[in-house]
Each structure stands twice: as structure tokens, then as C-alpha cells.
Amino acid sequence: MDFSLTEEQVMLKDSVAKFLADNYAPEQREAIVKNEAGYSAEHWATFSELGWLTIPFSEADGGFGGNVADVSAVMEEFGQVLVVEPYWSSIVLAGQLIARSTNDDLKSRAMPTVISGEAQYSFAWLEAQSSFSLSHVSTTASKKGDSYHLSGEKKLVLNAKASHFIVAARSSGDVNSESGISLFVVDATNPALKIETVRLMDGQHACNIQFTDLVIDQADMLTQEGDAYPLIAEVVDEALVALCAEAVGAMTYLYKATAEYANTRKQFGVTIGSFQALQHRMVDMFMATEQCRSLLVRAQCAILDGSEERSQDVAVLKAMVGKYGRKIAEEAVQLHGGMGVTNEMPIGHYLKRLMMIDMYFGGSDIHRRRFSDMRYL
Amino acid sequence: MHAKFSPEELAFQEEVRGFMRDNFTPDLAARIHHPKTFRDASVEWQKLLDGKGWAANGWPVEHGGTGWSATQKYIYTTELAAAGAPDVVPMGIKMVAPVLYSYGSEEQKARFLPITKSSDIWWCQGYSEPGAGSDLAALQTRAVRDGDDYIIDGTKIWTTFAQYADWIFCLVRTDNTGKPQQGISFLLIDMKSPGITVSPIISVDDEHHLNEVNFENVRVPVANRIGDENEGWTYAKALLTYERTALSGVGYCKRKLTHIRQLASQVSASGSRLIDDSDFRGRLADVEMEVMALEFLELRVLSAIDSGGAPGMESSLLKLKGTEMQQAVQSLQWDVAAGFGGISPDADDELWESDGNKARREYMFGRACTIFGGSNEVQRNIIAKFALGLQAR
Numbered sequence: 223m224d225f226s227l228t229e230e231q232v233m234l235k236d237s238v239a240k241f242l243a244d245n246y247a248p249e250q251r252e253a254i255v256k257n258e259a260g261y262s263a264e265h266w267a268t269f270s271e272l273g274w275l276t277i278p279f280s281e282a283d284g285g286f287g288g289n290v291a292d293v294s295a296v297m298e299e300f301g302q303v304l305v306v307e308p309y310w311s312s313i314v315l316a317g318q319l320i321a322r323s324t325n326d327d328l329k330s331r332a333m334p335t336v337i338s339g340e341a342q343y344s345f346a347w348l349e350a351q352s353s354f355s356l357s358h359v360s361t362t363a364s365k366k367g368d369s370y371h372l373s374g375e376k377k378l379v380l381n382a383k384a385s386h387f388i389v390a391a392r393s394s395g396d397v398n399s400e401s402g403i404s405l406f407v408v409d410a411t412n413p414a415l416k417i418e419t420v421r422l423m424d425g426q427h428a429c430n431i432q433f434t435d436l437v438i439d440q441a442d443m444l445t446q447e448g449d450a451y452p453l454i455a456e457v458v459d460e461a462l463v464a465l466c467a468e469a470v471g472a473m474t475y476l477y478k479a480t481a482e483y484a485n486t487r488k489q490f491g492v493t494i495g496s497f498q499a500l501q502h503r504m505v506d507m508f509m510a511t512e513q514c515r516s517l518l519v520r521a522q523c524a525i526l527d528g529s530e531e532r533s534q535d536v537a538v539l540k541a542m543v544g545k546y547g548r549k550i551a552e553e554a555v556q557l558h559g560g561m562g563v564t565n566e567m568p569i570g571h572y573l574k575r576l577m578m579i580d581m582y583f584g585g586s587d588i589h590r591r592r593f594s595d596m597r598y599l
Numbered sequence: 600m601h602a603k604f605s606p607e608e609l610a611f612q613e614e615v616r617g618f619m620r621d622n623f624t625p626d627l628a629a630r631i632h633h634p635k636t637f638r639d640a641s642v643e644w645q646k647l648l649d650g651k652g653w654a655a656n657g658w659p660v661e662h663g664g665t666g667w668s669a670t671q672k673y674i675y676t677t678e679l680a681a682a683g684a685p686d687v688v689p690m691g692i693k694m695v696a697p698v699l700y701s702y703g704s705e706e707q708k709a710r711f712l713p714i715t716k717s718s719d720i721w722w723c724q725g726y727s728e729p730g731a732g733s734d735l736a737a738l739q740t741r742a743v744r745d746g747d748d749y750i751i752d753g754t755k756i757w758t759t760f761a762q763y764a765d766w767i768f769c770l771v772r773t774d775n776t777g778k779p780q781q782g783i784s785f786l787l788i789d790m791k792s793p794g795i796t797v798s799p800i801i802s803v804d805d806e807h808h809l810n811e812v813n814f815e816n817v818r819v820p821v822a823n824r825i826g827d828e829n830e831g832w833t834y835a836k837a838l839l840t841y842e843r844t845a846l847s848g849v850g851y852c853k854r855k856l857t858h859i860r861q862l863a864s865q866v867s868a869s870g871s872r873l874i875d876d877s878d879f880r881g882r883l884a885d886v887e888m889e890v891m892a893l894e895f896l897e898l899r900v901l902s903a904i905d906s907g908g909a910p911g912m913e914s915s916l917l918k919l920k921g922t923e924m925q926q927a928v929q930s931l932q933w934d935v936a937a938g939f940g941g942i943s944p945d946a947d948d949e950l951w952e953s954d955g956n957k958a959r960r961e962y963m964f965g966r967a968c969t970i971f972g973g974s975n976e977v978q979r980n981i982i983a984k985f986a987l988g989l990q991a992r
Contacts (some may be wrong), residue, residue, distance in 0.1 A: 223602055224901045291600040428713055481987040496992040501983035502976070508986055509916050516895035517888075523602035538888045593888065594880045598860065 225519050231295045237272065238299040238418045241522065246303040247569045254306060259383040260427030261307045270339035275313055275367055279321055283333050290460050290525050294467035294518065301471025302566075304575050306425050308342055310468070311380035315389050315461040316343035319405060322453055323444040327569060330409065332386075343407070344384035345375035346431060347454070354584030357400045357455055363391035363438075370443070372406060372436040382419040382429040385410055400451040405444040412436060424575040463521045466543040469579045470515050472572050473547055475553040477507040483558055500557060507553050510546040519543055537593040544586030547576035602898065604670070612674050619682035622647045623933035630684060631981045633951070634806050638721075638763045641940065645687045655692050655716045662700050662708070663716050669901035674815075680850025691715040691722040695768045698785065702826040702834050711766075711787070723770035725755040725812060726835070727786070733977045735770075736779035736832065740814060742771035742786065744821070749786065751794075751817040757971070761797045761810035764790050774829050785831035785860075787823040792816075804963035805944035847897050848922025848968075852890045853930040859883065862935045862954060873935065886927045893920055912986035919978045922968040930963040 227235070236494065246254075247264065253261045269275055278293045279285020286292070293314055295400065300309065316338050335341035352358035361374025372391050379387060382435045387408045395402025414436040419429050445453055479506055484495030494500055517539040525534040551573035557560035562569050580586055604612065623644070630640035648654040656675065658664030667675070679686060687693070696715050699708055713721045731738040740753025751771060761767065767788050774782030788795075794817040800809040826834055863874040863883070873879050900914050936958035946956055967973045983989040 223604065223608075223898065223902055224906070225899055226906055227600075227604075375915060459952060477987070481989060484871060485989060488858070490834075494989065496988040498980070498991075501989050502979045503986075504987055504989065505919075505979045505982045508982065509920060511893040512896060512913055512916055513889065513920065516892045519600070519899060520602070520891065520895040522600050527601055527603055538891055541884075542888055542892060590881065590888070591882050594884045597887070598874050598880055 230261045231292055235295045235299055237365055238296050242299060242303045251442045255425040255550045266307050266339055276337050279337055283321055284337050285486045290463055291522050295520060297464045297467040298471035301468035302475045304571055310465060311344050312342040314464045316345045318457045319388055325444055336372040341385045343379045343386045343388055344379050344383055346387040347378040347390045348377045350377055354588050355449060357460060358398050359390050359403050360397050361391040363393045363404055368440050370438050372438060373434045375432045376428050379429050379431055382427040386428055402448045403450045404447050405450045407442040408438060414544045422578060424578040446508055460525055462536055462540050465579055466518055466539050469543045469576060470518055472576055473511040475513055475552050476550050476572050480554045480557050503553055507550045510550055514543050514546055534593055534596050537589045539590035540584045544580035551576045609738050611671055615675055615678040618651060619678060619684055620697050622699055623684040634949050641688050642718045642984055649717050654687055662712050669904040673901050677850045680854050690724050694724055698834050699823055720765045721763045723758050723761045723764035723767045725758060725767045727757045729756050733974050738770055740771045742784060744925060747821050748818045751814040753818055755812040758810045758812045759808050761812050765789060770831050770835055771984055779830045782829050783831040785820055785825040785834045788819050792817050798955050802959050803966060847893055848915040848925045849894045852924050855932055856887055859931050859935050875882050887932055890924055893924055913977060914956050915982055919975055925968055926965050929962040933962045
């Protein structure tokens with residue numbers, strides 16, 4: 223049993239924190255979010271120079287050889303300042319789908335461009351009626367010769383400026399079946415794609431994509447036909463842990479910022495932080511953050527130890543982070559009083575981000591149900 | 600980053616499991632959980648543990664401790680709870696002993712530590728008073744010097760198991776002039792001393808754990824004082840830290856949740872199972888998820904200790920969250936088991952052993968856990984000050 227960070231992880235965290243301290247003050251972030259892409263291409267290039275994009279990839283693939291704990295260390299720092307560059311969608315989520323692909327030829331073509339940051343892949347999985355179920359895929363893929371014809375719609379695809387989408391489509395099986403799903407790499411400039419950009423409340427630029435008879439060569443399929451589900455489930459589990467690490471970073475910022483504010487804001491001649499009614503609410507924010515941090519450690523260990531309870535542990539983490547992330551941000555707004563509801567104060571931006579993190583891949587209730595279904599047989 | 604036990608730790612786990620299987624027999628379990636046989640069965644259990652060298656596992660090795668790592672202590676506590684075995688009654692081994700070996704004289708250590716470890720002496724704690732609960736420093740029990748003795752007058756309350764106790768360790772006022780925390784001394788008092796009266800307080804579980812202890816002109820040798828006069832608060836505070844680093848009850852919560860899942864999985868006459876009810880599943884999952892978090896909160900604290908670090912404020916969260924979760928599982932257990940019958944405190948043997956009666960007893964007894972050892976409201980004040988840097992008015 224050992225939960226301490228390695229020396230490398232401490233150095234990594236420090237270097238990320240230092241860069242962000244210089245480049246991600248609230249007013250700097252505001253300017254970044256206003257960019258056309260919704261993030262800073264310059265920062266993305268710096269992430270690449272600093273080697274951060276290589277972290278979760280194996281040395282054989284040209285990466286740093288890191289694991290979920292290394293990625294989480296970075297994501298937690300990102301969460302402290304609400305980084306908007308597409309690190310999670312491109313490196314942690316889509317990047318791992320490629321890195322763990324069984325299509326070696328495709329992998330060797332795509333991997334170098336992902337690691338360099340030159341290409342940004344994004345996982346297009348969610349459909350309007352899917353209720354956040356990973357196996358619900360109504361998008362169809364019909365084989366014609368050496369290619370597949372894809373038809374369907376995907377919602378809320380992160381990073382509207384992605385260079386490629388990884389589209390989940392079904393070639394066989396019932397609409398909710400885990401078998402029959404394949405993953406296809408689609409160039410975002412393919413003329414058969416209709417892309418509608420949606421600006422999300424947390425500043426991210428996402429898109430809805432729609433396509434009919436989109437022709438994709440079978441060489442651009444990540445697994446054998448119809449057997450992509452285990453890959454999706456494994457990669458999404460790990461990516462959700464990293465996303466929750468970001469949330470824990472944001473929650474940590476919120477309870478600290480709120481205590482700091484309460485120690486300076488005076489009413490009735492005293493600092494409001496001296497009121498017991500407020501103190502106890504801040505203690506509960508702290509306690510909820512530590513509970514979530516504990517589940518983050520639990521889920522990381524489950525992945526690194528190869529535990530059979532991995533999916534349970536991840537579901538619990540996502541459920542609790544969703545619930546408490548929102549709760550803590552709501553409390554932070556309340557305790558900041560009138561200032562808390564202004565867009566000028568960073569607090570509200572953390573609320574928006576934590577609400578979106580809760581929603582991605584299904585909210586707290588959905589993951590609680592997922593846990594219950596695995597646990598209570 | 601990993602949560603696996605080493606081969607040595609796994610072997611230790613097996614050893615503890617084997618010991619529990621062989622020694623914590625169903626007969627002993629039944630006696631230790633019945634108020635009529637609790638005292639003798641507790642002594643018997645502690646003697647079994649002491650025979651194995653485990654009773655005083657947290658003590659320094661030179662006094663009979665084990666030198667276990669924090670991980671080993673976790674394994675031990677977890678296996679103890681999994682077997683349904685209670686920990687030793689804490690007043691001796693866990694509460695007075697750390698003060699004795701930290702601040703006691705050589706003579707006091709030699710006199711009290713061995714018999715405390717072997718359970719040949721039963722201790723109770725004389726801290727709270729009718730006018731000094733959460734505000735412990737307001738205590739007023741007086742100790743006036745008379746030659747080589749102190750004369751004690753006053754009242755202690757909520758004294759757990761005073762009816763069985765041979766000795767009581769007390770905080771008494773030896774000086775009234777300074778701040779309330781100054782002028783307190785730490786005394787060991789023989790319960791057979793003339794002038795001590797013990798009166799029972801029946802608690803909401805209809806059982807007799809608590810007492811009021813009156814002192815009227817009780818003569819106590821100065822030699823029974825721990826450390827210096829008027830320095831008792833310092834010693835007691837250190838003891839409270841020991842009490843707080845005692846673990847969170849997560850093992851108990853896990854055992855109870857297993858029991859609740861079993862009860863809820865039984866098929867009712869109508870052919871349905873409670874565990875299939877979506878409202879119930881949601882409530883159960885809410886508690887389980889918190890306990891899963893608590894388990895790793897505790898492991899994080901232990902891992903920090905094992906790596907040579909000091910536990911941070913996470914450890915005071917353990918008491919707070921741990922007791923909240925104990926009550927949460929007791930509530931769930933009641934909801935699941937109340938319908939299983941036998942919820943009268945005067946039940947005959949068969950009903951006494953029923954799930955319903957156990958649920959009643961634990962729920963009612965459990966009301967106290969968020970109050971003793973510094974109420975959870977006081978814990979929140981402490982965390983607000985030390986973890987969040989918030990100033991009291």
C-alpha cells in the first residue's frame with residue numbers, strides 16, 4: 223500500500239503549477255476562452271514542448287510511459303485554474319483509444335501526430351437517445367467492399383476544432399448491444415460531415431455532427447469489426463478518473479478560496495468566517511473534497527492493481543464527484559454572497575465547469591445506478 | 600500508487616483471521632453482546648488477545664506493544680470487525696495507558712501498565728461534569744491539598760462502565776486563579792475509596808452503560824497524580840489526540856453493510872426483494888459510496904504515517920465522517936431489520952438475538968457516537984480553525 227506521489231509526479235505537478243501560475247490567472251483565462259477555438263493554440267504548443275502530451279503513452283509509442291496517476295496529477299492542477307485546452311479529450315480519451323487500438327498500421331500513422339499535438343482527435347460517441355449508455359449506438363456502419371458507409375448523428379463532441387473524430391458506429395446487433403460496435407477515424411474536413419458548433423457553458427467549444435453515407439476505408443477502423451466495446455469501456459473508465467482528478471482540483475480551489483474570502487469579508491464588524499454557521503458549511507465542503515480525493519485514490523489503485531472492481535470504483539468516483547462537485551460549488555457561490563453570482567468572480571466559472579464534468583458521460587444518478595447494478599445482484 | 604498488501608502483510612492477515620476464527624467463538628460472541636454477561640466476557644476476550652500479545656498493540660514495544668506498522672494496525676482492525684469481534688474496552692488500554700507511559704512515574708508505570716494490559720483492572724474516565732461537557736475546561740470538581748493527600752469534592756457524569764470500574768482517571772481542579780485550562784490536575788483514584796457513590800444513568804437503548812460518579816471528601820494520595828500539579832490539561836489533550844487517531848469504524852460499517860445486503864436480499868412472502876427496490880438501492884448505494892470513500896480516507900492517513908509523515912487534518916475528518924457513517928448504517932439496518940421482530944428491550948433470549956433487536960440496540964447506542972470524544976460540532980470547530988484557518992469570534 224502506497225499512495226504517495228513519486229518524485230517524478232511531484233516534479234511534474236510543480237512544473238504544471240508553475241506554468242499555470244504565470245499563464246492562467248482569471249483574466250488570462252477569460253481572454254483564452256474568447257479565442258475562436260475556445261482555447262489557446264500557443265498554450266497547446268507549449269504543452270507539447272514541455273512534454274505533457276506524451277505522458278500517458280508508452281515509450282514504445284514515443285511517449286513518457288506514464289499511467290493514470292501521472293495523468294491525474296496533471297489534471298488536478300488543470301482543475302485548480304480551469305484549463306480549457308483539449309488535453310483530456312485529445313490525449314486522455316481519444317489518444318488512449320488509438321494507443322490501445324489493435325490496428326497497428328492505423329496506430330503507427332496516428333500516434334506521432336497525437337503525441338506531437340499536431341493532430342487533435344475527439345471521441346464522437348454520444349447520441350440524442352442514448353441516455354449516456356456507452357453501448358447505445360444507433361449510428362450504422364454498412365460494409366461495402368473495402369469500406370464502410372456510416373450514417374447517424376453524434377452529440378456534444380468535445381473540441382469543435384478537432385482534426386479527427388473517432389466515431390462509434392454499429393455494424394450488427396441490437397441498438398443497446400455491446401457487440402457489433404466499431405470505431406472509425408474520420409477526418410474532420412470530410413465533406414460528408416455536417417458540423418454544428420455549440421459553445422458550452424464552461425467555455426468549451428463542442429459540436430454536433432451529422433452524416434449520411436460517410437465513406438470510411440476499413441483501414442481506418444480501430445479494432446476488428448464489431449468488437450470495440452471492451453476498448454471503449456476500459457478507456458472511458460480511465461479517462462473518467464482523470465476527469466474526476468480535474469474536478470478534485472477545482473473543488474480544492476473552491477473550499478480554499480471560500481475560506482480565504484470568509485477570512486477577509488467583514489459584516490457586522492467581524493469577518494464572516496468567524497460565524498459558526500458558515501464555518502461548519504466550509505468544513506463540510508472540505509470534508510466532501512477529501513471524500514472525493516479518497517475515491518480518486520481508490521479508483522487509481524483499482525486501475526493500476528488490475529482490480530476486478532475497477533468499474534465499480536470508477537462509477538462511485540464519478541457519482542460522488544458529480545454530486546459533491548456541484549454541491550461544493552453551490553456552497554461557494556452562496557458563501558461569496560452577491561459577489562458569488564457575478565461572472566467577474568471566478569467562483570461561478572468553477573460551478574459551470576463542475577456541472578459540465580458531472581454531465582459528461584452521465585451524471586451522478588446514472589453512475590450511482592451503474593454502481594448499484596454491478597453491486598446489488 | 601497501489602493498494603495491494605505485501606506478502607508479509609497478507610500472511611499477517613491470514614494469521615489474524617485464523618486467530619479470530621479459533622478464539623472469538625459464537626459462544627463468546629453471544630456473551631460479549633449481552634449486557635448481563637458483557638463484563639466477564641470482555642475481560643475474557645482481552646485476556647485471549649493479551650495471550651497472543653495483541654491486546655495493547657498500539658503501546659510502545661518496551662511496555663508490551665507490537666511495533667506494528669499502520670498498515671498492520673489497519674489489517675488487524677479490519678479483521679477484528681469482519682469477525683464481528685469488538686475491540687478491547689478502550690478506557691484502560693487506549694485512554695489512560697498512553698498518559699501513563701508518556702507522563703507517569705516509573706512507579707506508576709510498573710504498578711498500572713501490566714494489570715491494565717492483562718485486564719486485571721477495569722478503568723473508567725472521569726472527565727465530563729454536569730456543567731462541563733463540550734466545554735471540558737469548565738470542570739469544577741475540586742482537589743484540595745491536605746498533607747500527602749488531596750481531598751476531592753464534585754461530580755463526574757456520563758462515566759461509561761463506572762459500575763464495573765476498579766479505578767477512575769480524573770481531571771480535577773487544583774487551582775482556580777488562571778485561565779480555565781490552567782489549574783487542572785490528572786489523578787488516578789481507587790473506586791473503593793470512601794466517599795465515592797456511583798449512580799446509574801439508563802440510556803435510550805434501555806441499558807446501563809453510563810453513570811454519575813459523586814465524590815464527597817474523597818481522600819487521594821498525591822502520589823496518584825500523573826505529572827505535575829496544574830498540568831493535567833496538557834496530558835489530557837495529548838490523550839484526546841490518541842482517542843481521535845483511533846480509527847473511524849469503517850470495518851464496522853463494512854460488516855454492517857454486508858449484513859444489510861443479506862437481509863435485503865431475502866425474498867418476502869410477496870415474492871419480492873427489498874434490494875430490487877430502486878428507492879432502497881439508491882439509499883443503500885449512497886451510504887456504501889461514502890463508506891468506500893471513508894475506507895480510503897483512512898488508508899491515506901495510515902499510508903502517510905507508514906511513510907514517516909504525520910497525519911494531517913484528514914485524521915480529524917475520520918472521527919467526524921466515521922461517526923456519521925456509523926449512524927447512517929445503523930439507520931439503514933433499522934429500516935431493513937425492524938420488520939424482523941423482537942424489538943423489545945425486555946426480549947427473551949430468542950428475540951434478543953433477533954436482527955430486529957440488534958438493529959434497535961445498535962441504533963439507540965449509536966446516538967452517542969457523534970457526542971462523545973468531543974461532539975461533532977466541536978470537531979467541526981476544530982477543523983475550521985486548524986484546516987481552514989478560520990478564526991473564532
